[in-house]
Amino acid sequence: MACKINDGLTTSCADKLRVGGLGKTFWIGYLSDLDTQISLAQSADISLLDFGSYGGLYRFDGNKFSHMFTCEPQKGAGGTVSFKQSFTGKVLSSSTADDVVLQNLSVGEDIFV
Numbered sequence: 001m002a003c004k005i006n007d008g009l010t011t012s013c014a015d016k017l018r019v020g021g022l023g024k025t026f027w028i029g030y031l032s033d034l035d036t037q038i039s040l041a042q043s044a045d046i047s048l049l050d051f052g053s054y055g056g057l058y059r060f061d062g063n064k065f066s067h068m069f070t071c072e073p074q075k076g077a078g079g080t081v082s083f084k085q086s087f088t089g090k091v092l093s094s095s096t097a098d099d100v101v102l103q104n105l106s107v108g109e110d111i112f113v
Contacts, residue, residue, distance in 0.1 A: 003104040004030060007097075008058035024064040026089055027057040031110040066090040069113075087113045 008028070031037070033055025038046065049057075068088045073081055093099050105111070 003107055005058055005101050005104045005108070007101055008060050024066070025059060025061050026067055026087075026113055027059055028105070029057045029112050030055065030108065031112060060089060060091055062089060062091040089113070 005028070029049070029051075033051050035050040035052040035055070067090060070086045072084045072086070074084050075081055091102070093102055
C-alpha cells in the first residue's frame with residue numbers, strides 16, 4: 001500500500017518568495033477516500049464530493065501562474081476520442097515536514113487534482 005499525504009502545503013504572507021496571487025492554490029484528493037465514487041456517466045458538473053472518514057481535500061499553495069493543466073485529445077480504435085489530462089504543480093519545500101508530504105504525494109496511486 002502506498003503512503004498517503006495527511007496534510008497540504010500552505011504559505012503565509014511572511015514568506016514573500018513563496019506567496020502567490022491568483023491561481024496559486026490547487027487541491028489534491030484520493031479517489032479511494034471518496035465515500036461515493038464519481039460516476040463515469042456524469043451528465044452535469046460535479047458540485048459535491050462525499051468523503052469517508054478521515055478523507056478530504058488537501059490544499060497546496062505555490063507561486064501564482066506556476067501550475068499547468070493540459071488536456072490532450074487521444075484517438076482510439078474506431079475513431080473514439082478520449083482526453084489525457086495532465087497537471088503540473090510547482091511548490092517549494094521549506095521544512096522536513098514539507099519534504100515528507102511531497103515524498104508521500106510522489107508515490108500516490110489514486111490522486112486527483
